[in-house]
Amino acid sequence: MxxxxxxxxxxxxxxxxxxxxxxxxxxxxxxxxxxxxxxxxxxxxxxxxxxxxxxxxxxxFGHDVEDERERGVVVRAGRRRALGTSETGLVEELLSPDLGGSFEMVRSEFAAGAELAAPNLRQTEEAGYVVSGVFEIEIDGIWHRLTAGDSFRFEKKPHRWRNPGTEPAVVIWVVSPPVY
Incomplete structure (x- = not known):
């Protein structure tokens, strides 16, 4: 809503x-x-x-639900809210029904070669799970190379990321409190 x-x-x-x-x-x-x-x-x-x-x-945008009983509870694959464009090298979809809870869950797809050049510092706790591809994340000055099945977590630390691979990297990202 x-x-x-x-x-x-x-x-x-x-x-x-x-x-x-x-x-x-x-x-x-x-x-x-x-x-x-x-x-x-x-x-x-x-x-x-x-x-x-x-x-x-x-x-x-994209708050429509087919079944009103699912509002605020279920997000169907075809009804996720897109949060970016392929032009930036990062396309995200909100997996959480809304931003009202204590955390948000996002599906992030990083294009091959995409990167966040400058470190980002948010007053949040964040965790991620690499679904596919190669994903590198720098947390508090230390780079970590992750592949499918790997995960990470950090709190209130500067971070940046890159996809050094030739295929998109997909990461499920959880952020608390919600920032989108």
């Missing part, structure tokens, strides 16, 4: 309703209504939220 995702993103970044309202040039009341599902943001507003939270706008 869009409202819950916006609330989860705000909380994950430690921002108040007032701070969000100020950054968006909107009232606190409007932001509160969006978070409670009482107001629907325009496409321009959703672009502003995406820029503010540094997430792709596609995160806010």
């Amino acid at each position: 869009l409202a819950g995702d916006i609330r989860a993103l705000r909380k994950a970044r430690g921002l108040t309703l007032s701070e969000i309202a100020l950054k968006l040039g909107r009232s606190v009341g409007w932001v509160s209504q969006v978070e409670r599902g009482l107001s629907m943001p325009s496409l321009a507003d959703m672009r502003a939220f995406a820029a503010l939270f540094d997430v792709p706008i596609s995160l806010f």
